[in-house]
Amino acid sequence: MSRRRALILLSAAVLFWLCRRAYFVGFFNDDAYYLIGAKSLLSGRYAEIHSPGAPPIVTFFPGWPLLLAPVLALTGGSVAAAQFWALALLIAGLAFFASALERESGAETSDLALACAAASPLLTSTAATLLADGPMLFCAGAALAALPRLWRSRESSVWLFFGAALGLASLVRPTGPTLPLAFAAVLLLDGRRREAAVLLGSAAAVFAAWLVRGFVVSGAGWSHWREATSAARAAGIPFLSNAWGCVDSIFARSLLRPPVPGAFLEWCSVLAGFGLASFGARRLRTPSGRAAALFLAFFILPHLLSAKTAARYFIPVIPVAAWLLLRGAGFLSLRAARAVAALSLILSSLASVGVLRASTSLSTEITRPPKAAAWLKAQAPRGAVLAAEYDGRWHLLTGLPALHIPYDVRTSEALSRFLEVSGVSFVVVEDTSLALRPAGGDYVVPSGEVLRGLLQATNRARRVFADESGRAEVWAFSARPRR
Numbered sequence: 001m002s003r004r005r006a007l008i009l010l011s012a013a014v015l016f017w018l019c020r021r022a023y024f025v026g027f028f029n030d031d032a033y034y035l036i037g038a039k040s041l042l043s044g045r046y047a048e049i050h051s052p053g054a055p056p057i058v059t060f061f062p063g064w065p066l067l068l069a070p071v072l073a074l075t076g077g078s079v080a081a082a083q084f085w086a087l088a089l090l091i092a093g094l095a096f097f098a099s100a101l102e103r104e105s106g107a108e109t110s111d112l113a114l115a116c117a118a119a120s121p122l123l124t125s126t127a128a129t130l131l132a133d134g135p136m137l138f139c140a141g142a143a144l145a146a147l148p149r150l151w152r153s154r155e156s157s158v159w160l161f162f163g164a165a166l167g168l169a170s171l172v173r174p175t176g177p178t179l180p181l182a183f184a185a186v187l188l189l190d191g192r193r194r195e196a197a198v199l200l201g202s203a204a205a206v207f208a209a210w211l212v213r214g215f216v217v218s219g220a221g222w223s224h225w226r227e228a229t230s231a232a233r234a235a236g237i238p239f240l241s242n243a244w245g246c247v248d249s250i251f252a253r254s255l256l257r258p259p260v261p262g263a264f265l266e267w268c269s270v271l272a273g274f275g276l277a278s279f280g281a282r283r284l285r286t287p288s289g290r291a292a293a294l295f296l297a298f299f300i301l302p303h304l305l306s307a308k309t310a311a312r313y314f315i316p317v318i319p320v321a322a323w324l325l326l327r328g329a330g331f332l333s334l335r336a337a338r339a340v341a342a343l344s345l346i347l348s349s350l351a352s353v354g355v356l357r358a359s360t361s362l363s364t365e366i367t368r369p370p371k372a373a374a375w376l377k378a379q380a381p382r383g384a385v386l387a388a389e390y391d392g393r394w395h396l397l398t399g400l401p402a403l404h405i406p407y408d409v410r411t412s413e414a415l416s417r418f419l420e421v422s423g424v425s426f427v428v429v430e431d432t433s434l435a436l437r438p439a440g441g442d443y444v445v446p447s448g449e450v451l452r453g454l455l456q457a458t459n460r461a462r463r464v465f466a467d468e469s470g471r472a473e474v475w476a477f478s479a480r481p482r483r
Contacts, residue, residue: 001095002107002111004111005095005098005107005111005114008111008114008115009091009094009095009114009118011118012091012094012118012119013087013091015118015119015124015352015356016087016090016091016124016127016128017084017087017128018356018359019124019125019127019128019355019359020083020087020127020128020359021128021358021360021362021367022124022125022126022128022129022355022358022359022366022367023125023126023129023366023367024366024367024368024369025079025083025129025130025396026369026392026393026396027129027366027393028129028131028393029390029391029393030131030132030392031129031130031131032130032390032392032393032395033057033059033392034060034064034065034130034131034132035068035072035079035082035130035392035396036048036049036050036392036395036396037057037060037062037064037065038064038065038066038068038069038072038082039069039072039077040054040065041062041065041066041069042069042072042073046065050391050392050395050396050401050402051391051401051402051404052385052401052422052423055218056217056218058214058217058218061132061171061172061173061176061210062171062210063132063168063169063171063176064130064132064135064172066168066171067085067135067172068082068085068086068130071085079130083129083130084128086127086128086129086130086134086135087127087128087134089135089138090123090127090134090135090137090138092138092141092142093134093135093137093138093139093140093141093142093319094114094117094118094137094141094319095114096138096141096142096144096145097113097117097137097140097141097144097145097292097319097320097323098110098111098114098319099145100141100144100145100147100148100288100292101113101144101288101289101292101319101320101323103148103286103288103289104284104286104288104289104327105289105323105326105327105330108334109323109326109327109330109337110323112326112337112338112341113319113322113323113325113326113341114319114322115341115345116255116322116325116341116344116345116348117255117318117319117322119344119345119348119349119352120254120255120318120322120348120352121253121254121257121348121352121354121355122249122253122254122311122312122314122315122318123315123318124348124352124355124356125352125355126315131312132172132173133173133312133315133316134315135172136169136173136175136176136315136316137315137316137318137319139169139172139176139179140169140179140295140316140317143165143166143169143179143183143291144288144291144292144295145288146162147183147186147287147288147291148286148287148288151287154195156194156195156198159187159195159198159199159202160198160199160202162183162199162202163180163198163199163200163201163202163203164202164203164205164206166179166180166183166199166202166203167180167202167203167204167206167207168206170203170206170207171206171207171210173316174302175299175302175303175316177203177207178295178298178299178301178302179295180199180203180204181200181294181298182291182292182294182295182297182298184196184197184199184200184203185291185294185298186287186290186291186294187199189290190287237304237305239304239305242303242304242305242306242309243304244270245303245309246300246303246304246314247270247273247274248266248270248311249309249310249311249313249314250273250314250317250318250321251269251270251272251274251277251321251325252266252269252270252273253311254311254314254318254321254348255273255318255321255322255325255344255348256269256272256273256343256347257269257347257350257351258347259347259350273321273325275328276324276325276328276329276340277321277324277325278324278328279328279331280323280324280325280326280327280328280329280330281293281324281327281328282331292320292323293320293324295317295320296317296320296321296324299314299316299317300317322344325344326340326341365434365469365471366434369397370397370430370467370472371467371468371471371472372428372430372465372467372471372472372473372474373394373397373398373472375465375474376394376397376398376400376426376428376465376474377397377398377399377400379464379465380398380400380425380426381425384400384401384425384426385400385402385403385422385423385424385425385426386398386400386401386402386403386424386425386426386427386428387402387403387404387405387418387419387422387424387426388402388404388405388427388428388430389404389405389428389430389432389435389446390430390435391403391404391405394428400426403422403424405418405427405451406418407445409454410446411454412454412455412457412458413458415454415455415458416458416460419460419461419477420460420477424477425476425477426464426474426475426476426477427451427455427461427474427475427477428472428473428474428475429448429451429452429455429472429473429474430448430471430473431448431470431471431472432445432446432447432448448473452473455475460477460478461475461476461477461478462475462476463475464476
């Protein structure tokens with residue numbers, strides 16, 4: 001590794017660690033579930049151990065919890081150690097990407113792309129969160145770095161084991177299967193049908209085993225597919241807006257983020273970024289270069305059908321997008337590539353300064369847990385059970401057993417029945433304006449206002465705490481109606 005690359009990676013690691021409090025652990029709910037899943041694996045199962053009855057986890061993929069569990073075992077469940085591990089995987093993944101793409105475009109372009117990706121506000125704000133996006137980046141980078149060493153092999157066993165490894169990587173995120181698809185496509189483009197079939201079949205077998213396990217333990221199919229189809233039936237599939245959201249997330253919210261909000265600057269960022277990156281995808285020569293470009297293209301496709309959109313979903317492909325962006329500019333001239341890299345670094349730094357300021361000051365609603373969590377920890381009696389829309393988050397914040405309020409609870413009668421049967425003592429009502437919600441269908445998370453209305457309509461619930469900022473309320477629920 002060159003001194004320049006080592007310096008970029010070291011600087012990124014320091015920046016990521018300083019920004020580790022940009023979101024409090026549990027903010028996304030997914031991050032809380034990955035912690036819960038990792039802890040449950042240490043007890044020999046993959047289950048919602050925070051919930052009464054500990055039902056099996058079927059929605060959240062086990063790949064990241066599998067990587068996280070050994071760290072928790074070695075450190076006694078330290079959240080700080082888990083954050084450090086997440087950060088280390090992200091740094092390693094960036095290094096793998098730079099090494100793999102250097103074969104296609106040279107050391108300078110790959111290092112400039114590495115710097116642009118590392119400085120992205122998407123990475124700085126989420127690097128030390130316990131989300132699966134960073135580990136997915138690590139898996140993709142490691143696979144790309146390994147491909148040149150395997151490429152000359154014609155032995156089926158090599159591609160069988162590599163496909164199984166890619167299958168395990170597919171279990172890190174719901175869009176993970178696009179990784180083995182990209183590698184199989186590269187083999188097919190080279191006329192190597194047998195190797196492609198072996199790799200894809202092996203990866204598919206690993207992924208199918210997870211789907212079969214979910215069906216056996218829950219009797220239902222793939223939850224992400226059910227959610228997407230439900231939203232599509234309810235509101236259609238917004239292909240165009242989803243496509244815009246993809247390129248907007250990659251360029252206008254990451255690599256070429258405008259310094260001030262505005263539709264004109266946003267359009268300029270998206271069009272310039274997408275144009276240069278498309279130009280940069282031409283005349284790729286190496287297997288790693290082709291696999292990286294195909295991974296980016298395939299990774300975007302499921303998001304065109306998705307009922308949920310979030311910029312952080314595209315973290316795994318930010319290094320590829322940065323590389324293609326600079327490669328496209330490099331077709332014009334080396335000076336143009338350097339200018340685009342400098343612009344990206346300046347724009348990202350302006351945004352990342354805000355991330356750093358929020359992380360160090362802990363002054364925003366995404367850096368500090370709601371005060372309702374402290375109230376529950378202090379006031380909830382032993383044996384109390386709480387219910388919330390984001391149950392993993394509230395278990396992590398309070399240590400109390402927590403239940404997710406089912407999606408089909410849409411009336412006060414249904415809510416009362418669920419709370420009574422489940423033995424719930426407290427219900428958390430929170431502002432969901434920052435939450436990620438499907439566009440429609442049976443899996444829409446009700447707003448805080450809707451849930452509050454349902455509780456007000458029953459004579460068994462009363463509000464016992466309210467955060468003055470309006471972020472969260474705690475309602476006590478009694479088994480008997482109030483007189």
